[in-house]
Structure formats: structure tokens, C-alpha cells
Amino acid sequence: MGDIKNESLKATAVQSTLSTQWLGRSYQYFADVGSTNDLLKEALAQEGEQRLAAGTVFLADHQNQGRGRLNRRWLAPAGSSLLLSALFRPDWPPEQAQWLTMLASLAAAEAVETVTNLIVSVKWPNDLVVRQKGGWHKFCGLLLEGNMGENGRLQSAVLGVGVNVNIPPAQMPEAVTPATSLLAVTGRPISRLALLADFLQRLETWYEAANNGHSPQPAWNRRLVTLGKRVQVSRSSGDWQVTGMVLGTDEWGRLQVQDESGKLHAIAAGDMTLQ
Numbered sequence: 001m002g003d004i005k006n007e008s009l010k011a012t013a014v015q016s017t018l019s020t021q022w023l024g025r026s027y028q029y030f031a032d033v034g035s036t037n038d039l040l041k042e043a044l045a046q047e048g049e050q051r052l053a054a055g056t057v058f059l060a061d062h063q064n065q066g067r068g069r070l071n072r073r074w075l076a077p078a079g080s081s082l083l084l085s086a087l088f089r090p091d092w093p094p095e096q097a098q099w100l101t102m103l104a105s106l107a108a109a110e111a112v113e114t115v116t117n118l119i120v121s122v123k124w125p126n127d128l129v130v131r132q133k134g135g136w137h138k139f140c141g142l143l144l145e146g147n148m149g150e151n152g153r154l155q156s157a158v159l160g161v162g163v164n165v166n167i168p169p170a171q172m173p174e175a176v177t178p179a180t181s182l183l184a185v186t187g188r189p190i191s192r193l194a195l196l197a198d199f200l201q202r203l204e205t206w207y208e209a210a211n212n213g214h215s216p217q218p219a220w221n222r223r224l225v226t227l228g229k230r231v232q233v234s235r236s237s238g239d240w241q242v243t244g245m246v247l248g249t250d251e252w253g254r255l256q257v258q259d260e261s262g263k264l265h266a267i268a269a270g271d272m273t274l275q
């Protein structure tokens with residue numbers, strides 16, 4: 001085996017490793033970009049008759065404008081991570097959009113568990129975490145940006161995925177939820193290529209199941225790290241917050257929290273901290 005840390009994710013290497021039917025079959029590699037989500041959204045906005053194929057994947061070794069939700073930064077040293085965006089054309093009702101985040105986090109969790117021997121949990125709404133030193137550390141974040149069609153359905157969706165693969169502990173980004181990488185938890189470098197190929201295969205399978213009406217929500221709920229725990233959920237603008245016990249999520253990925261008075265809240269988006 002060659003040097004895992006310097007493995008190439010250029011198109012030739014990826015195409016010969018992929019086992020998918022359509023996901024990642026149209027693939028572009030970038031050494032350095034602003035944000036793969038922005039780049040794919042720009043390509044989508046500019047497309048004419050030559051439509052971008054569903055399943056198009058843009059991947060970068062480095063982003064200088066990597067984004068989380070609400071324009072937060074996503075930071076990763078060059079060559080250390082999986083930083084990619086994939087295009088879907090779901091034609092789903094808008095409330096089903098969260099399925100994409102759920103099924104992509106399941107695909108990523110399964111791929112990481114296959115390639116490493118870690119146990120992966122999901123943290124609502126869009127994070128993957130592992131247990132390290134008695135606490136939960138985030139190693140993956142997802143960013144879904146959808147477009148509604150004139151018929152009010154989800155016409156296209158750009159799904160961004162950032163996985164901290166080989167970030168050395170000394171270079172770990174500062175973050176609200178402590179950050180970690182697969183290298184930092186397992187103590188060994190992990191093949192980004194093997195992880196990418198496994199992830200895309202599983203993502204394709206989960207997506208097709210969802211497209212046939214199979215909900216990712218039960219499997220996602222089983223991995224939920226906060227199930228039965230007391231949490232505080234707030235909107236980033238800070239204009240409301242709810243404290244209570246997590247009962248799970250509903251079909252559309254809304255977090256169900258029961259507050260002290262027994263009142264049930266179904267929360268579509270926000271930031272959550274364990275109490």
C-alpha cells in the first residue's frame with residue numbers, strides 16, 4: 001500500500017475505485033476552492049440545456065471559504081479531509097428535504113464504521129460524533145442546500161459533506177462542539193479514497209431506498225446520541241430556546257423535546273447542547 005496520507009483523490013483514482021451506478025460518475029476534483037457547495041451551486045445556476053447530471057460530485061483537497069450552516073466556517077488543513085458536494089434532483093415534497101441529511105449521515109456513519117472500528121453516533125441536526133475521552137467529539141458535518149421548483153417541490157439539492165479524516169491533533173480546528181478526526185481517535189491514518197468509495201456506494205443505496213419511500217428516520221433515530229437526554233436547543237439568532245428531554249425525531253427529522261411542563265416541541269432547525 002502506498003502512502004495513505006498522500007493518496008490522490010483526482011478523478012482517475014476515484015473513478016477506478018467507485019462501484020456506484022450514477023453517484024460520483026460525473027466527478028470533478030479541485031486542489032483549492034472557496035467552497036465545494038458554492039461551486040456546485042454556481043454550476044447549477046449557470047446550466048443551460050446541458051443539465052448537470054444528478055449525482056455530480058465536486059471534491060476539494062482544500063477550501064478557503066468552507067462553510068457550515070448560517071455562514072459559519074468549516075476549517076480543514078489541505079489534504080486532511082473529505083470535502084465534497086453532491087447534486088441530487090429529488091422531486092420530493094419540501095418537508096422531506098431533511099431525509100437527505102439523515103440518509104447521508106447514515107451512509108457516512110456506516111462507511112466510517114466499515115473503514116475504521118469506531119462506533120459512530122449522530123447529533124441532531126447535521127453532525128456525526130464519536131466518543132473520545134468521555135465526551136462526544138464531532139468529526140463530520142453536513143450542509144444541505146435545496147432549491148424549490150415552481151411546483152413547490154424540492155427540485156435540486158446540493159449536499160455538502162466534510163469529514164475530518166487525517167487531521168493531526170495539533171491542527172484540530174477550534175469548535176463549539178469539540179472537533180476530532182479519524183486519525184486522532186484511531187491513532188492511524190485512514191484512506192480517504194477507501195472511505196470516499198464506500199461512502200458514495202452507501203449514499204447511493206440509501207438515496208434510492210428513500211426515493212422508493214423507505215424512510216431513513218428509524219435508523220437515524222437509533223443512532224441519536226441525545227435520546228432520553230436533557231438538552232437545550234436554541235436558534236442561532238438567540239431569540240428562543242427550549243430545555244427538555246429528547247424523545248426522538250419525527251418522520252421529517254424534527255427534534256421532539258418535552259419541556260418541564262410536559263409540553264412537546266417539534267424543532268426543525270437549531271443548535272443543541274447536552275445539559
Ligand code: BT5
Binds near residue numbers: 063076140173174
Ligand atoms: C456543519 O455546519 O457542520 C456543516 C459543515 C459542512 C462542511 C462541508 S465541506 C464540503 C462542503 N462545502 C462547504 O463549504 N461546506 C460543506 P455547522 O453545524 O453549522 O457547524 C459549523 C461549526 O463547526 C463551526 O462553527 C465550528 O464551530 C465547527 N467546525 C468548523 N470546522 C470544523 C471541523 N473541521 N470539524 C469539526 N467542527 C468544525
